[in-house]
Amino acid sequence: MNRLFHVPLSPFCRKVRLSLAEKKIEVELVEEKYWEQDPEFMRRNPAGKVPVLKMKGRMLAESAPICELIEELHPDPPLFPRKPEDRYEVRRLVSWFDDKFHNEVTSKLLYERVNKKITKQGYPDSKNVKEGAKAIKYHLDYMSWLLDQRRWLAGNVMTLADFAAAAHLSSLDYISDVDWDRSENVRDWYAKIKSRPAFRSLLADQVSGFPPPAHYADLDF
Structure with missing residues (x-):
């Protein structure tokens, strides 16, 4: 199961959630108090930020590259034009x-x-x-x-x-x-x-x- 460490009102997390949902990719949402800098979370992302997406055994950070990777792995329905x-x-x-x-x-x-x-x-x-x-x-x-x-x-x-x-x-x-x-x-x-x-x-x-x-x-x- 894919897992997204997120904060509900974070626009960066929401962008990733929208991308996943539009492409019908199931994901478990895990609220993360990133400001507490829990050691386990810091191991997932040393930058100490959300979102962090666990997909196919990898920990992925930074919302823009996450969304572009989702697009490349799951091109339909497209969220980027062809030109x-x-x-x-x-x-x-x-x-x-x-x-x-x-x-x-x-x-x-x-x-x-x-x-x-x-x-x-x-x-x-x-x-x-x-x-x-x-x-x-x-x-x-x-x-x-x-x-x-x-x-x-x-x-x-x-x-x-x-x-x-x-x-x-x-x-x-x-x-x-x-x-x-x-x-x-x-x-x-x-x-x-x-x-x-x-x-x-x-x-x-x-x-x-x-x-x-x-x-x-x-x-x-």
Whole structure:
């Protein structure tokens, strides 16, 4: 059995979970308190980060290469286009969300509101929260601009870029930090991806001390 060491609201773990579920690869989910740096976990990944995927006897770390390996081992249904230029665009957008969006938004909202409490690192920094709340507007507008020209974020088919974006936004939606009224086409895009069977386990997540809003698991918002 494949095993994924993860944290429920981690967007990087969620991206891997979505990839596995879309390809119907069974996996056992194991919650990992990575911040405690348990020696056994550190042996799995000396970087001390999640996700870590145990597959075919190997321990795999870092979400982007994990997802690309999954794609190479299980190419159907595809999450990357065939043309090199189109594959570049998918990788560009995955990096956009896992780097720029993460640093400007996720780390300043989710990490301040949730991670600090869970890891007992103190109270949210209001300055960071304000910066994150301002920055997400820019990112939603950029997504809206992309979706004005395309059916999906990276083109006319759903790709890993959509899963990367949805992983971050779903984590933030769990704590009601996404203004879905800001962009109709972003809202419609999320409704489409949220209704996929691959999303079911994410919508069932429960984090102790942080109940999700009523709309979180509602496919019609």
